[in-house]
Every structure is written in C-alpha cells, then in structure tokens.
Amino acid sequence: MADLDRRLVTATHESAPPSPATEAASALATTAPSLNVNFLLHHSRGALLRGMPSGAHRLLSAGCAGNWYFDWIEETYGRVPEHLGIEYYMPKPEGLPDNVTWITNTASDMSAVENASCDLVFSGQNLEHLWPEEVSGFLLEAARVLRPGGHLVVDSPNRLLTAPLNWSHPEHTIELTLDEVTALMRLAGFEITASYGVWLCRDPRTGEVLPFDPNQPTPGWSVTERLIIARDRPEESFIWWIEGVRRDRTPNAAATHAMMAELFAKHWPERVQRLVVPAGRRLQQSLQGEWVEAAAGEGGIVIYGPYMPLRAGRHRVTWQLQPADGTHSPMSAVCDVMVDGIAEPIARHEVQAGESHVSLEFNLTDTTFGLQFRCASTGGAGFSVLRKVELEEHIA
Structure with a gap:
C-alpha cells in the first residue's frame, strides 16, 4: 500500500517557504499536486x-x-x-x-x-x-x-x-x-x-x-x-x-x-451514444441533435468513441453527414470502426459526393471490447457529422 500511496500523487510542486506572518496565505497559494x-x-x-x-x-x-x-x-x-x-x-x-x-x-x-x-x-x-x-x-x-x-x-x-x-x-x-x-x-x-x-x-x-x-x-x-x-x-x-x-x-x-x-x-x-468531440471542434444545435463541424482544410478526427463492448455477431453502424454548403458537394470524410488495441480499422468507408448516410457492417467472432465508431476529415472540403450513430446488432 505504501507504493500505491506514493503513486497517488503523480507530480508535486514546492512553494516558497512561508514566513511566519504569511503562513496561511502561503498555504493557500501552494500549487496543488497533480492527482x-x-x-x-x-x-x-x-x-x-x-x-x-x-x-x-x-x-x-x-x-x-x-x-x-x-x-x-x-x-x-x-x-x-x-x-x-x-x-x-x-x-x-x-x-x-x-x-x-x-x-x-x-x-x-x-x-x-x-x-x-x-x-x-x-x-x-x-x-x-x-x-x-x-x-x-x-x-x-x-x-x-x-x-x-x-x-x-x-x-x-x-x-x-x-x-x-x-x-x-x-x-x-x-x-x-x-x-x-x-x-x-x-x-x-x-x-x-x-x-x-x-x-x-x-x-x-x-x-x-x-x-x-x-x-x-x-x-x-x-x-x-x-x-x-x-x-x-x-x-x-x-x-x-x-x-x-x-x-x-x-x-x-x-x-x-x-x-x-x-x-x-x-x-x-x-x-x-457516448461519443467524444475533440477540443476545438465547433458544434451546432438542431432538432436532430448536435452537428460537429469540420471546416474546409481542417483534417483530423471529428467524432470518436464510445469505447464499448459488443457481443459476437454481425452488426451495422450508420453515421449522418452533410456538406458544409448544404448541397451535394464532395465531402472529405472517412468513417470507420476501430477496436482498441488493433492498429487498422475493421471496417472503413470514404464518403462519396451525395452520401448523407454512411453504413458499415462488421462481424465479430467473439465478445469484443473497446469499439469505436469514428468519423474523420482528410482536410479537403468541409462537412458536418451528427453526434449520434445508429447501431443495429445481430443483423441477418
């Protein structure tokens, strides 16, 4: 337990020695340890x-x-x-x-x-x-x-x-x-x-x-x-x-x-639906929920998660997307299914012009942990993705 006690505080910062007259104020000013x-x-x-x-x-x-x-x-x-x-x-x-x-x-x-x-x-x-x-x-x-x-x-x-x-x-x-x-x-x-x-x-x-x-x-x-x-x-x-x-x-x-x-x-x-939005991404509210924006030229992950388990079977996940200009312009979006600990996605799709719903089917041979349903931007044309997926389990 002593080892655990030492690891509980992972970083500490010393403050200047307090003077007798300002001991209480010095204690309050001490930088808090990282827990x-x-x-x-x-x-x-x-x-x-x-x-x-x-x-x-x-x-x-x-x-x-x-x-x-x-x-x-x-x-x-x-x-x-x-x-x-x-x-x-x-x-x-x-x-x-x-x-x-x-x-x-x-x-x-x-x-x-x-x-x-x-x-x-x-x-x-x-x-x-x-x-x-x-x-x-x-x-x-x-x-x-x-x-x-x-x-x-x-x-x-x-x-x-x-x-x-x-x-x-x-x-x-x-x-x-x-x-x-x-x-x-x-x-x-x-x-x-x-x-x-x-x-x-x-x-x-x-x-x-x-x-x-x-x-x-x-x-x-x-x-x-x-x-x-x-x-x-x-x-x-x-x-x-x-x-x-x-x-x-x-x-x-x-x-x-x-x-x-x-x-x-x-x-x-x-x-x-415990999907995560990276810091800095813009969100827009609608009757359908939150749309997460990827501006033109802005690459990287747009939504990811929910880091969840699924049992064996064939499943289908669907994302909803829309181009930035509201037309049928091409979108620089990629949707995939990732499993924690596996470097490559088990299912992946590059979004084509005119696609507003992207569905991916994937098969699990055993109970699998750490599944993510991700949507990313390749840095081209802008788009938005709904912060919500539809998951159908054990499809025929």
Whole structure:
C-alpha cells in the first residue's frame, strides 16, 4: 500500500517557504499536486473494504484480476481462511496465496461453489462488465452460495454521473444506479443494510455535475471535501457501494431477470451514444441533435468513441453527414470502426459526393471490447457529422 500511496500523487510542486506572518496565505497559494484519479478511487474503495461485515471465514470474490487483488483484500479487509476467486477473462496467475481457490467461470455461474457455503460475497467494480442476464444471474447465484445472514457487497460506477459526464470504459456494458441495484438485490433475496458513495460528482446544493478529473478546476470544492461528503451521498457520487444481508426467503428469479433485461433495453441506447468531440471542434444545435463541424482544410478526427463492448455477431453502424454548403458537394470524410488495441480499422468507408448516410457492417467472432465508431476529415472540403450513430446488432 505504501507504493500505491506514493503513486497517488503523480507530480508535486514546492512553494516558497512561508514566513511566519504569511503562513496561511502561503498555504493557500501552494500549487496543488497533480492527482491520479484511479488511485484516488482505489484508495477510497480500500477504505470501505476495511469496514465490510467482519468475521468471514469463506469469502467469494466475483472478478479478481490477479495476485494484486488478493493482496489488496488481505491488506484492507484482512486475511480469511478461504478466499474463492471467480474470474472468466483473465488467466489463472501463478503463485496464488495458499488460502485462494481460483475458479474459471463467469460471475453468473458459480456451480463449483456449494449452496449456503459462503459468509461474504464481494463484487468490486464487476457488475458493469456483465451483460444483463449475467447481472441477474450473479445476484441469484450470490443468494444461493451465501448462508442465511451472509453478506453481499457490491460497488460500481453510477449511471446518474457516468452518463452526463459522457464517461466510458471499453469493457462496460451499462452502469446501474443505486436505486436500481437496490431493487434488484431485494428481488434476489437480500435486505439492504448500508450504502455509501465514492467521489462526489454532483453538487448536492445546485445539482451541477462536478468534473471527474480531480485536477480540473472545481470552484467551491476541494478534493478532500468531495471525498468526505460522497460517503453519505451515493446517488451523487461517481461510485456507489451497497451492502446487503441474505435473508431466509426464496429469491424471485423471474422478476430479477425481467427487471435487469428491462433496464438494459432502456439504457443501452444511451451507452452507445457516448461519443467524444475533440477540443476545438465547433458544434451546432438542431432538432436532430448536435452537428460537429469540420471546416474546409481542417483534417483530423471529428467524432470518436464510445469505447464499448459488443457481443459476437454481425452488426451495422450508420453515421449522418452533410456538406458544409448544404448541397451535394464532395465531402472529405472517412468513417470507420476501430477496436482498441488493433492498429487498422475493421471496417472503413470514404464518403462519396451525395452520401448523407454512411453504413458499415462488421462481424465479430467473439465478445469484443473497446469499439469505436469514428468519423474523420482528410482536410479537403468541409462537412458536418451528427453526434449520434445508429447501431443495429445481430443483423441477418
């Protein structure tokens, strides 16, 4: 943890030594350190791990990326006699601690774990990586493997903030809100016992969305204040944390699956539209939405994102464009589909004169992360592109 502490502050700047008469003013004038938001969140979650329901003899973790994860749990929650790790996407690491059993499976399939055999199930930043049937399946499996009185602890980014922040992670499907996960956990047989927030991103007095990056100016708020106030305001925080106890009642599996499917169908379209506009691009509002302009001779990316996952199948994405002069003049536009980590696009089209809608079909042989739907200018004739795409999944 000491190494993490050192990396939390990635750059510091010394101020001049304060004189006794002006110490307070000098302190205020000190240049603020540059903070790494990922380590800030990591340490905040670690603080909450220390307060999880104590005394677990058998802890199950859903989503454990490597040895560092088990070290983190032991340094914060404490050592448990038996720690089960469920992980599907990462290979089993070498040198696991002697109290760890690694299970290669999805979070919605814990068939290797006996009924009512666990004291505590922890899903840390995992729920948002799952597809809808996996979310509901995980909650029902957690209810099955926990003994009556055992605890489920889950934390995840909050869609009430990720959506207005236009924030994306290449492996996230949809993020849930605290109210939504509360309802789902109750359907799955849990009584909610506690909820907390991490990293305040909405001013509770004004409703204004606060920057995700702690280094951006936030008038009226310090980093410390945002961290402290977040704990009691999970709905206004970037991350919610929720704890529930397994009650001796039968989960309503059908209702849990149905609710999660409905939530996904409702909020997946918004996830698709988390497109990014590079700084300096001009935007124009219309009834259709925002048009992003590329002036004549102005090359480079015009829109990109949303850095999202898609399951295997054939898909189609469509952009809407218009020439700068409103006629059918040629446009120096290129549309493509990129995958994170792959240098070349998996689909690409150079826009021709008269094309107002550009569609690209692409095939994925497996679940793929980090998809981007980009539109770029080659620096010739100007055009505008609608900051919105149409995505059709699993086409024939």
